[in-house]
Amino acid sequence: MRLTFLGTCAGCEPMPDRHHTAFALEHDSDVYFVDAGETCSYTAHLAGIDLLATRAIFITHPHIDHVGGLANLLWTIGKLGGRVDPLALAQASPLVDVLISDHQVFEGAVELLGGTGFHHPHYDLQVQRPADGEVYASGEFRVTALHNEHMGTPEPGALWQSFSYLVEAGDRRVLFSGDFRHVSELDSLLDGVDLVLVETGHHRVEDICEHLAPRDLPGVGFIHHGRAILADADAELTKARAILGKRVFFASDGMQLDLATVVGSA
Ligand SMILES: [Zn+2]
DSSP states (O other): OEEEEEEOBOSOSOBTTBOBSEEEEEETTEEEEEOOOTTHHHHHHHTTOOGGGEEEEEOSOOOHHHHTTHHHHHHHHHHHHTTSOHHHHHHHOSEEEEEOSOHHHHHHHHHHHHHTTOOOTTSEEEEEOOOSEEEEEETTEEEEEEEESTTOOOOTTOOOOEEEEEEEETTEEEEEOOSOSOGGGGGGGOTTOSEEEEEOTTSOHHHHHHHHTTSOOSEEEEESBOHHHHHOHHHHHHHHHHHHGGGEEEOOTTOEEEHHHHSSOO
16 A cells, blocks of 8 residues: 655645645555645646546545645546546546535535536546444455544534544555544554554644554654644654654655555565
Protein backbone atom coordinates (compact mmCIF):
# COMPACT_ATOMS: atom_id res chain seq x y z
CA MET A 1 0.00 0.00 0.00
CA ARG A 2 1.45 3.36 -1.00
CA LEU A 3 0.42 6.59 0.69
CA THR A 4 0.78 9.99 -0.98
CA PHE A 5 0.19 13.15 1.00
CA LEU A 6 -1.73 15.58 -1.20
CA GLY A 7 -2.33 18.29 1.34
CA THR A 8 -0.96 18.67 4.86
CA CYS A 9 -2.28 22.02 6.07
CA ALA A 10 -5.13 22.65 8.50
CA GLY A 11 -7.85 25.13 7.60
CA CYS A 12 -5.54 28.11 7.39
CA GLU A 13 -5.35 30.85 4.81
CA PRO A 14 -3.14 29.85 1.84
CA MET A 15 0.32 28.75 2.96
CA PRO A 16 3.49 28.35 0.87
CA ASP A 17 3.93 24.78 -0.39
CA ARG A 18 1.02 23.38 1.62
CA HIS A 19 -2.59 22.75 0.80
CA HIS A 20 -5.62 21.66 2.76
CA THR A 21 -5.83 18.10 3.97
CA ALA A 22 -6.01 15.03 1.75
CA PHE A 23 -4.03 11.89 1.02
CA ALA A 24 -4.30 9.02 -1.41
CA LEU A 25 -3.82 5.31 -0.84
CA GLU A 26 -2.88 2.97 -3.67
CA HIS A 27 -3.43 -0.70 -3.01
CA ASP A 28 -3.07 -3.29 -5.77
CA SER A 29 -4.41 -1.34 -8.72
CA ASP A 30 -7.02 0.58 -6.75
CA VAL A 31 -6.91 4.18 -5.54
CA TYR A 32 -8.62 5.66 -2.49
CA PHE A 33 -8.78 9.23 -1.29
CA VAL A 34 -9.04 10.19 2.35
CA ASP A 35 -10.39 13.73 2.61
CA ALA A 36 -10.42 16.01 -0.40
CA GLY A 37 -8.92 19.38 0.45
CA GLU A 38 -8.62 22.03 -2.27
CA THR A 39 -6.01 20.86 -4.81
CA CYS A 40 -6.02 17.12 -4.06
CA SER A 41 -6.82 15.98 -7.60
CA TYR A 42 -4.20 18.31 -9.12
CA THR A 43 -1.46 17.01 -6.84
CA ALA A 44 -2.54 13.37 -7.20
CA HIS A 45 -2.58 13.48 -10.99
CA LEU A 46 0.81 15.14 -11.20
CA ALA A 47 2.19 12.58 -8.73
CA GLY A 48 1.28 9.86 -11.21
CA ILE A 49 -1.71 8.49 -9.34
CA ASP A 50 -4.28 6.95 -11.69
CA LEU A 51 -7.45 8.84 -10.83
CA LEU A 52 -9.46 6.51 -13.05
CA ALA A 53 -8.67 3.74 -10.55
CA THR A 54 -10.46 5.67 -7.78
CA ARG A 55 -12.74 3.33 -5.85
CA ALA A 56 -13.79 5.42 -2.88
CA ILE A 57 -13.40 8.82 -1.22
CA PHE A 58 -13.55 8.87 2.57
CA ILE A 59 -14.39 12.27 4.04
CA THR A 60 -13.70 12.62 7.76
CA HIS A 61 -16.05 15.57 8.18
CA PRO A 62 -17.61 18.28 6.02
CA HIS A 63 -15.38 21.26 6.78
CA ILE A 64 -13.94 23.16 3.84
CA ASP A 65 -10.32 22.16 4.52
CA HIS A 66 -11.42 18.53 4.04
CA VAL A 67 -13.96 18.85 1.20
CA GLY A 68 -12.90 21.97 -0.70
CA GLY A 69 -11.44 19.86 -3.53
CA LEU A 70 -14.23 17.28 -3.73
CA ALA A 71 -16.04 18.76 -6.71
CA ASN A 72 -12.77 19.23 -8.56
CA LEU A 73 -11.73 15.65 -7.77
CA LEU A 74 -15.00 14.29 -9.18
CA TRP A 75 -14.60 16.56 -12.20
CA THR A 76 -11.01 15.48 -12.83
CA ILE A 77 -11.93 11.79 -12.73
CA GLY A 78 -14.59 12.54 -15.34
CA LYS A 79 -12.24 14.68 -17.42
CA LEU A 80 -9.60 11.96 -17.56
CA GLY A 81 -12.27 9.36 -18.27
CA GLY A 82 -13.36 11.28 -21.34
CA ARG A 83 -10.03 10.49 -22.95
CA VAL A 84 -10.26 6.74 -22.45
CA ASP A 85 -11.87 4.09 -24.58
CA PRO A 86 -15.33 3.65 -23.00
CA LEU A 87 -15.03 -0.13 -23.01
CA ALA A 88 -11.73 -0.04 -21.16
CA LEU A 89 -13.13 2.48 -18.73
CA ALA A 90 -16.21 0.41 -17.97
CA GLN A 91 -13.85 -2.23 -16.61
CA ALA A 92 -11.55 0.25 -14.91
CA SER A 93 -13.71 2.43 -12.69
CA PRO A 94 -17.45 2.00 -12.93
CA LEU A 95 -18.34 3.09 -9.39
CA VAL A 96 -16.90 5.61 -6.94
CA ASP A 97 -18.14 5.46 -3.35
CA VAL A 98 -18.20 8.72 -1.43
CA LEU A 99 -18.44 8.46 2.34
CA ILE A 100 -19.47 11.75 3.91
CA SER A 101 -21.57 12.58 6.96
CA ASP A 102 -23.40 15.55 5.44
CA HIS A 103 -25.15 14.64 2.20
CA GLN A 104 -26.12 18.25 1.61
CA VAL A 105 -22.44 19.05 1.18
CA PHE A 106 -22.06 16.17 -1.27
CA GLU A 107 -25.16 17.25 -3.19
CA GLY A 108 -23.76 20.76 -3.27
CA ALA A 109 -20.61 19.49 -4.97
CA VAL A 110 -22.69 17.51 -7.48
CA GLU A 111 -24.90 20.54 -8.08
CA LEU A 112 -21.85 22.68 -8.72
CA LEU A 113 -20.68 20.16 -11.32
CA GLY A 114 -24.11 19.90 -12.89
CA GLY A 115 -24.41 23.67 -13.05
CA THR A 116 -21.25 23.75 -15.12
CA GLY A 117 -22.52 21.11 -17.53
CA PHE A 118 -20.76 18.12 -16.02
CA HIS A 119 -22.63 14.87 -15.41
CA HIS A 120 -19.76 12.44 -14.71
CA PRO A 121 -20.85 10.12 -17.53
CA HIS A 122 -17.76 7.94 -17.18
CA TYR A 123 -18.49 6.56 -13.74
CA ASP A 124 -21.26 6.20 -11.21
CA LEU A 125 -21.30 7.81 -7.80
CA GLN A 126 -22.63 6.17 -4.69
CA VAL A 127 -22.89 8.23 -1.52
CA GLN A 128 -22.92 6.73 1.95
CA ARG A 129 -23.01 8.16 5.45
CA PRO A 130 -20.25 6.78 7.69
CA ALA A 131 -21.19 5.21 11.00
CA ASP A 132 -19.19 3.44 13.66
CA GLY A 133 -17.88 0.11 12.43
CA GLU A 134 -16.74 -1.20 9.07
CA VAL A 135 -17.83 1.20 6.34
CA TYR A 136 -16.03 -0.22 3.31
CA ALA A 137 -14.57 -3.53 2.22
CA SER A 138 -13.12 -4.56 -1.12
CA GLY A 139 -11.00 -7.70 -1.03
CA GLU A 140 -8.40 -7.21 1.65
CA PHE A 141 -8.85 -3.41 1.73
CA ARG A 142 -11.12 -2.48 4.61
CA VAL A 143 -12.03 0.76 6.34
CA THR A 144 -13.49 1.18 9.81
CA ALA A 145 -14.95 4.46 11.04
CA LEU A 146 -15.21 5.78 14.57
CA HIS A 147 -16.93 9.04 15.45
CA ASN A 148 -15.16 11.81 17.33
CA GLU A 149 -16.32 15.03 18.94
CA HIS A 150 -14.66 17.51 16.60
CA MET A 151 -18.08 18.73 15.45
CA GLY A 152 -19.67 18.31 18.85
CA THR A 153 -22.02 15.74 20.29
CA PRO A 154 -25.21 15.29 18.29
CA GLU A 155 -28.61 16.04 19.77
CA PRO A 156 -30.64 12.92 20.63
CA GLY A 157 -31.65 11.21 17.41
CA ALA A 158 -29.09 13.09 15.31
CA LEU A 159 -25.99 11.51 13.78
CA TRP A 160 -22.28 11.99 14.38
CA GLN A 161 -20.67 14.35 11.90
CA SER A 162 -16.94 13.77 12.32
CA PHE A 163 -15.03 10.50 12.04
CA SER A 164 -11.60 8.91 12.27
CA TYR A 165 -10.79 6.14 9.79
CA LEU A 166 -8.79 2.96 10.26
CA VAL A 167 -7.57 1.52 6.95
CA GLU A 168 -6.47 -2.11 6.76
CA ALA A 169 -4.90 -3.67 3.68
CA GLY A 170 -3.29 -7.06 4.06
CA ASP A 171 -1.21 -6.88 7.21
CA ARG A 172 -0.87 -3.08 7.13
CA ARG A 173 -2.95 -0.77 9.30
CA VAL A 174 -3.08 3.01 8.99
CA LEU A 175 -5.21 5.16 11.27
CA PHE A 176 -6.12 8.72 10.31
CA SER A 177 -7.43 10.82 13.17
CA GLY A 178 -9.31 13.34 11.07
CA ASP A 179 -9.95 16.36 13.29
CA PHE A 180 -10.82 15.43 16.87
CA ARG A 181 -11.51 16.99 20.24
CA HIS A 182 -9.02 14.94 22.25
CA VAL A 183 -6.38 12.47 21.13
CA SER A 184 -7.77 9.87 23.56
CA GLU A 185 -10.68 9.46 21.12
CA LEU A 186 -8.26 7.39 19.02
CA ASP A 187 -7.34 4.97 21.78
CA SER A 188 -9.71 2.14 20.85
CA LEU A 189 -8.38 2.09 17.27
CA LEU A 190 -4.65 2.08 18.02
CA ASP A 191 -4.05 -1.62 18.65
CA GLY A 192 -1.90 -3.15 15.93
CA VAL A 193 -1.66 0.09 13.95
CA ASP A 194 1.52 0.48 11.87
CA LEU A 195 1.12 4.18 11.27
CA VAL A 196 -1.11 6.75 12.92
CA LEU A 197 -1.64 10.07 11.14
CA VAL A 198 -2.62 12.82 13.53
CA GLU A 199 -3.87 16.34 13.08
CA THR A 200 -2.40 19.34 14.92
CA GLY A 201 -4.77 22.00 13.67
CA HIS A 202 -6.40 22.09 17.10
CA HIS A 203 -3.72 20.57 19.33
CA ARG A 204 -0.17 20.88 20.58
CA VAL A 205 2.37 18.48 19.10
CA GLU A 206 3.86 17.64 22.49
CA ASP A 207 0.46 16.80 24.04
CA ILE A 208 -0.25 14.29 21.27
CA CYS A 209 3.23 12.79 21.48
CA GLU A 210 2.98 12.38 25.23
CA HIS A 211 -0.38 10.68 24.92
CA LEU A 212 0.90 8.29 22.25
CA ALA A 213 4.32 7.63 23.85
CA PRO A 214 3.22 4.62 25.99
CA ARG A 215 1.74 2.92 22.92
CA ASP A 216 3.91 0.62 20.86
CA LEU A 217 3.33 2.43 17.57
CA PRO A 218 5.91 1.89 14.81
CA GLY A 219 5.04 5.15 13.04
CA VAL A 220 3.46 8.47 14.01
CA GLY A 221 2.94 11.01 11.25
CA PHE A 222 1.58 14.51 11.63
CA ILE A 223 -0.72 15.94 8.99
CA HIS A 224 -3.26 18.80 8.96
CA HIS A 225 -0.59 21.02 10.47
CA GLY A 226 -1.55 23.80 12.82
CA ARG A 227 0.06 27.16 13.41
CA ALA A 228 3.01 25.89 15.46
CA ILE A 229 4.29 23.49 12.78
CA LEU A 230 3.54 25.96 10.01
CA ALA A 231 5.59 28.62 11.81
CA ASP A 232 8.60 26.49 12.76
CA ALA A 233 8.47 22.84 11.73
CA ASP A 234 12.06 22.14 12.76
CA ALA A 235 11.51 23.32 16.32
CA GLU A 236 8.27 21.36 16.63
CA LEU A 237 9.89 18.21 15.22
CA THR A 238 12.68 18.49 17.75
CA LYS A 239 10.04 18.59 20.50
CA ALA A 240 8.19 15.62 19.01
CA ARG A 241 11.34 13.52 18.63
CA ALA A 242 12.38 14.24 22.21
CA ILE A 243 9.23 12.31 23.19
CA LEU A 244 8.74 9.74 20.42
CA GLY A 245 12.15 9.43 18.81
CA LYS A 246 12.63 8.88 15.10
CA ARG A 247 9.33 7.09 14.61
CA VAL A 248 7.62 10.49 14.37
CA PHE A 249 7.63 12.59 11.19
CA PHE A 250 5.83 15.60 9.79
CA ALA A 251 4.17 15.02 6.43
CA SER A 252 4.67 17.46 3.58
CA ASP A 253 2.67 17.87 0.40
CA GLY A 254 3.77 15.32 -2.19
CA MET A 255 5.53 13.03 0.31
CA GLN A 256 5.09 9.33 -0.50
CA LEU A 257 5.42 6.32 1.77
CA ASP A 258 5.44 2.67 0.88
CA LEU A 259 3.71 1.17 3.89
CA ALA A 260 5.20 -2.25 3.22
CA THR A 261 8.77 -1.07 3.63
CA VAL A 262 8.78 2.20 5.53
CA VAL A 263 6.75 1.10 8.53
CA GLY A 264 7.46 -2.22 10.19
CA SER A 265 8.26 -5.34 8.22
CA ALA A 266 6.65 -6.38 4.98
ZN1 LIG B 1 -9.66 20.54 9.56
